[in-house]
Amino acid sequence: MTPFHLAFPVRNLEETRAFYQDVLGCAIGRSSETWVDFDLFGHQMSAHLRPGVPTAANDGQVGGKLVPIPHFGVVLPMEDWQALADRLQARDDVDWLEHPMVRFAGEPGEQATLFIRDPSGNALEFKGFRSLEQVFAH
Structure with missing residues (x-):
């Protein structure tokens, strides 16, 4: 890749x-x-x-949960995602939008996910997959 x-x-x-x-x-x-x-x-x-240019997010729905649109992030192997989630949860200065959770449990494309916001208001999503072949599963 x-x-x-x-x-x-x-x-x-x-x-x-x-x-x-x-x-x-x-x-x-x-x-x-x-x-x-x-x-x-x-x-x-x-x-x-870009001082003075706010990043605006509208919510969309994925798997029954509201998610900020736009957002960006990275798809990770589950072990790397879990290490990141643990590191973020140990901090008290993280602006959480959605704490770590599993989406589509037991279905094709099952994934762990979390959403945070950076200091400028940009929304980031990090996804974890047990098998990266499931990223585009349907």
Whole structure:
């Protein structure tokens, strides 16, 4: 699999650096005064400074639960997802939208999921699968 690239708006680069590096464990790549690249589980995320531009989310429904739209994140093997979920739950500074849960239990595509918000209000979802072949199951 090849990595994806996503550029997204943030209100403050320093708080964004702290969140993605300290909370999520991302390595920092190239940066300037107006943007910074992060390695999010092998994918290139580029945070671009856009003060005053709020990130607005509307809710959509998935599996009977409301989820923020738009959102982005990473699909992980279950062991990696569980390690991330445990690390996030141990912190008291995480803005939870949806605590870790299992969606579609016992069905094709069963997945663990959690939603958090970064300091700029961007919604992130992390999914865990016991078998990555189930990502596109239906």
